[in-house]
Amino acid sequence: MAIVYRQRIDDDMEFALWKIEEKADELYCQLQLNDEEKAYVEQIKHGKRHLHWLSTRVLLRKMLITNDYIDCKVDEHGKPYLVTLPYQISLSHSFDYAAVMISKNHPVGIDIEQVKDKVERIAHKFMRPEELAFLDEAHKIQQLYACWCAKEAVYKCNGEKEVSFVDNILLKPFEFKQNGKIEAHLQKDKKSIDYTVGYMQYEDYMIGYARG
Numbered sequence: 001m002a003i004v005y006r007q008r009i010d011d012d013m014e015f016a017l018w019k020i021e022e023k024a025d026e027l028y029c030q031l032q033l034n035d036e037e038k039a040y041v042e043q044i045k046h047g048k049r050h051l052h053w054l055s056t057r058v059l060l061r062k063m064l065i066t067n068d069y070i071d072c073k074v075d076e077h078g079k080p081y082l083v084t085l086p087y088q089i090s091l092s093h094s095f096d097y098a099a100v101m102i103s104k105n106h107p108v109g110i111d112i113e114q115v116k117d118k119v120e121r122i123a124h125k126f127m128r129p130e131e132l133a134f135l136d137e138a139h140k141i142q143q144l145y146a147c148w149c150a151k152e153a154v155y156k157c158n159g160e161k162e163v164s165f166v167d168n169i170l171l172k173p174f175e176f177k178q179n180g181k182i183e184a185h186l187q188k189d190k191k192s193i194d195y196t197v198g199y200m201q202y203e204d205y206m207i208g209y210a211r212g
Contacts, residue, residue, distance in 0.1 A: 015099060017097055018097065021096075031061070041054070052093035064087065089108065095114045103211060107212035108209070109155065109159075110156065113145055115142060120140065131147065149199055150182045163188055170185045179201070181196055183195075195212075
C-alpha cells in the first residue's frame with residue numbers, strides 16, 4: 001500500500017500515514033539495511049512488531065524521497081534520529097497503520113492509536129482529575145484518545161524518559177472535534193514548555209502530533 005494520508009503542517013513539517021497491507025518480505029525489499037539492522041529484523045520477524053518496524057522505515061524513505069541508505073538510530077532515551085540527514089523525526093504505529101513525522105528545524109512527536117472502549121478503564125493512569133472533568137460525555141472515548149495521543153506526542157517531542165503523563169504533562173480544557181488543537185504544558189524539574197498539539201481522527205484511529 002502507498003501513503004494513504006499526508007499533511008504538510010507548514011513549510012518545515014509534515015506527517016504521513018501508511019496502511020500496512022504488505023507482507024514483511026514486500027516491505028523488506030524496499031529497504032537498505034546494515035548488518036546490525038538485518039540482525040535486529042531477524043530477531044523480531046514473527047508478529048506485528050516486525051511489520052511495524054519495517055513499515056515505519058519504508059514510510060520514512062518515501063517521505064524523504066531517497067533510495068540511499070538511511071542511518072536511523074535511537075538515542076539513550078529511545079528517541080529515533082537520523083545520523084547524516086538534516087531532519088528530526090518521530091515514528092509511531094498501531095495495528096494496521098504506521099505514522100512518521102519529519103521536520104528540518106524542530107523536535108517533533110507523533111502518536112497514532114486505534115480507538116477502543118477499554119481506554120476508559122485506564123483513564124486515571126494518564127489523566128488528572130481536572131482533566132477528566134472537562135471530558136464531553138457524548139465523545140468521551142474519542143476525547144480520551146485525543147488526550148492520550150497529545151500527551152504521547154509531547155512525550156516523544158520532549159525526547160526524555162521518566163516523564164509522567166499524569167504528573168508532568170497537563171492539558172487545558174478543549175472541545176472535541178474530528179480535527180483540532182490541544183494546549184499542553186510540560187513541567188518537570190526546571191523544564192517548563194508549552195505545546196500546541198494537533199490531533200485528528202482518521203477512520204477508527206486517533207493521531208496526535210507536536211513540535212518543539
